[in-house]
Amino acid sequence: xxxxxxxxxxxxxxxxxxxxxxxxxxxxxxxxxxxxxxxxxxxxxxxxxxxxxxxxxxxxxxxxxxxxxxxxxxxxxxxxxxxxxxxxxxxxxxxxxxxxxxxxxxxxxxxxxxxxxxxxxxxxxxxxxxxxxxxxxxxxxxxxxxxxxxxxxxxxxxxxxxxxxxxxxxxxxxxxxxxxxxxxxxxxxxxxxxxxxxxxxxxxxxxxxxxxxxxxxxxxxxxxxxxxxxxxxxxxxxxxxxxxxxxxxxxxxxxxxxxxxxxxxxxxxxxxxxxxxxxxxxxxxxxxxxxxxxxxxxxxxxxxxxxxxxxxxxxxxxxxxxxxxxxxxxxxxxxxxxxxxxxxxxxxxxxxxxx
Numbered sequence: 001x002x003x004x005x006x007x008x009x010x011x012x013x014x015x016x017x018x019x020x021x022x023x024x025x026x027x028x029x030x031x032x033x034x035x036x037x038x039x040x041x042x043x044x045x046x047x048x049x050x051x052x053x054x055x056x057x058x059x060x061x062x063x064x065x066x067x068x069x070x071x072x073x074x075x076x077x078x079x080x081x082x083x084x085x086x087x088x089x090x091x092x093x094x095x096x097x098x099x100x101x102x103x104x105x106x107x108x109x110x111x112x113x114x115x116x117x118x119x120x121x122x123x124x125x126x127x128x129x130x131x132x133x134x135x136x137x138x139x140x141x142x143x144x145x146x147x148x149x150x151x152x153x154x155x156x157x158x159x160x161x162x163x164x165x166x167x168x169x170x171x172x173x174x175x176x177x178x179x180x181x182x183x184x185x186x187x188x189x190x191x192x193x194x195x196x197x198x199x200x201x202x203x204x205x206x207x208x209x210x211x212x213x214x215x216x217x218x219x220x221x222x223x224x225x226x227x228x229x230x231x232x233x234x235x236x237x238x239x240x241x242x243x244x245x246x247x248x249x250x251x252x253x254x255x256x257x258x259x260x261x262x263x264x265x266x267x268x269x270x271x272x273x274x275x276x277x278x279x280x281x282x283x284x285x286x287x288x289x290x291x292x293x294x295x296x297x298x299x300x301x302x303x304x305x306x307x308x309x310x311x312x313x314x315x316x317x318x319x320x321x322x323x324x325x326x327x328x329x330x331x332x333x334x335x336x337x338x339x340x341x342x343x344x345x346x347x348x349x350x351x352x353x354x355x
Contacts, residue, residue, distance in 0.1 A: 009103075009125045014118050022325045031343035033319075034327040036162070036192075036303050038225035039339045040274050042260070049263035050229075053256040061255035068258045071265050072233055076205060082235055084244035087252045089191050089219040089232035092244065093120045093156075096215065096234075099243040100185050101126040101153045108147050109156035110139045112163065112332050114189065117156055127151070137164030137297035137305060141172055145179040155180060158189040159202060160300035163327070163335035164307075167300040169200040170207075177211055185240065186214050192301035194223035194275045195282070205235065212237045215244075222302060223275050224264045229257035278302055282338045288348045293355050306334040306351075318350045 019034025042050075065085050073080045086092045093116050097107060103125035109117045111130035121128045129152070131144045139157060148155070157176070160167040168176075173188070180186055190204055204216045215236035220226040231253055234244050264271065286304050289296045296304050306315055309331060316328040319336075324346050327335045336347055 007125065009122055013122045014115070016115060016119055019327050020325045023320055023323060025323045028323045029342065030323040030325070031339055031346070032325050033337040033339045033343055033347065034325045034335075035227070036222060036301065036335075036337045037227050037339075038222060038274070038278075038302070039343075040225055042225060043264050043267035043270055043274075045267055046226075046260050046263045049259040050256045053259035056255065059255070061251055061253065061258060063251050065253060065258055068231075068253075068262055071262045075265055075268075076235065078205065078235055079238070081238040082208075082241050084234040084236075084241045084248065085253050086232045086234070086244070086248055087230040088221055089189065089217045090116045090120075091230070091249070091252060092217045092232050092234050093117065093187075093189075094123070095244045095247050096154055096185060096187060097121055097124040097126055098247045104151065105153040106149060106151045107154045107156065108144055108152055110144065110158065110161065112329060113156070113158045114162045114191075117158075126153070133161070133164060136166065137161065137307065138166040139168055139172075141168065141176040145176055148180065148184065152181075152184050154185045154187060156187045156189055158191075160192045160196060162191065162301060163303065163329060163333070164305045165297045165299040165301055165303065167196055167198060167298075168202060169198070170202050171200055173202055173207065177207075177214065180213070182213055184213060186211070187217055188214060189217045191217065191219045192222055193218060194272075195279055195302050196300045197279050198298075198300060208235055208237065212239070215240050220261050220264060224261070224271060226257070226260055226264060229254070229260050231257045231261045278338055281341065281344060285338060285344050285348065289351055292348075292352050294351060303335050303337045306336070308333045315351070315354060318354060319347060322346050322350055324350070 022030030022032045069080045097120050106127045106129050107121045108129040118128050134140050208214045219232040286296050286299050312328040312334050315334045319326050
């Protein structure tokens with residue numbers, strides 16, 4: 001019997017594999033290091049702001065996000081017209097391919113990189129052009145520039161790169177942008193921006209101001225610890241921002257999420273203290289793993305990467321056995337979030353047994 005059929009591209013959408021929850025083991029505290037979540041509780045004032053917003057849940061959220069846009073504009077020193085919000089930076093990925101790609105148009109990105117890229121591109125019936133990373137987990141920006149064709153509409157630069165960790169420098173990005181045609185949208189995906197500690201780091205705001213085809217993707221999920229509320233935002237010159245807003249899901253960012261994001265911006269001083277502590281802990285973990293002989297790429301996000309290839313499942317099983325859940329990528333490696341000190345110590349101990 002005949003029945004409705006989805007578009008052919010729907011069957012080709014790869015599944016998003018979320019981080020597994022921690023395994024419960026009697027007498028042992030379990031830890032989830034599989035989703036790059038912030039291990040700290042909400043910032044001061046955030047729970048109170050969110051709770052106050054819950055009291056009016058019978059009303060729709062402000063679809064224009066007036067208060068959140070104003071807070072972001074003040075914090076970043078940019079015009080409100082240069083902003084667009086979404087349900088996390090993942091929502092922004094969908095919006096940019098929806099807004100700028102016709103079926104068959106090409107979207108270039110490094111691989112392996114954020115696994116939402118191929119999902120969003122395929123859902124839009126566009127074509128993914130995946131450019132292999134360099135051996136050290138970095139973007140091969142020269143190869144990405146060379147891959148641009150007359151069908152290219154969007155290029156994604158994930159910096160720091162999820163899941164491998166390295167970030168591009170401002171010099172590298174400037175050289176790359178000089179090779180990209182002006183009609184191609186360049187996404188600088190900065191989901192882990194706050195954790196970057198390196199020389200010549202990208203200045204996203206200065207870059208978007210200098211390039212009308214650049215759009216920054218940022219999120220409250222990681223450093224700000226609002227992963228459960230789904231708030232992301234884009235910064236670009238007005239024509240791109242307007243297009244992103246036009247294709248956004250109406251009322252997509254809830255009133256509670258907007259209130260929590262605004263309160264988080266107000267508590268930024270404490271946020272930066274927490275981020276610095278996580279960056280210091282990241283260095284401790286990576287140094288310990290390097291001392292054991294592991295080849296761990298430069299880590300500029302809130303995670304470290306084990307380029308294990310076919311042995312990815314081995315490390316994941318070993319950490320799971322001690323109550324620590326990590327994120328294996330079959331055939332490529334394992335990403336481990338920087339979490340509580342006890343969880344990180346268990347990772348280091350387990351890793352030592354597998355060398």
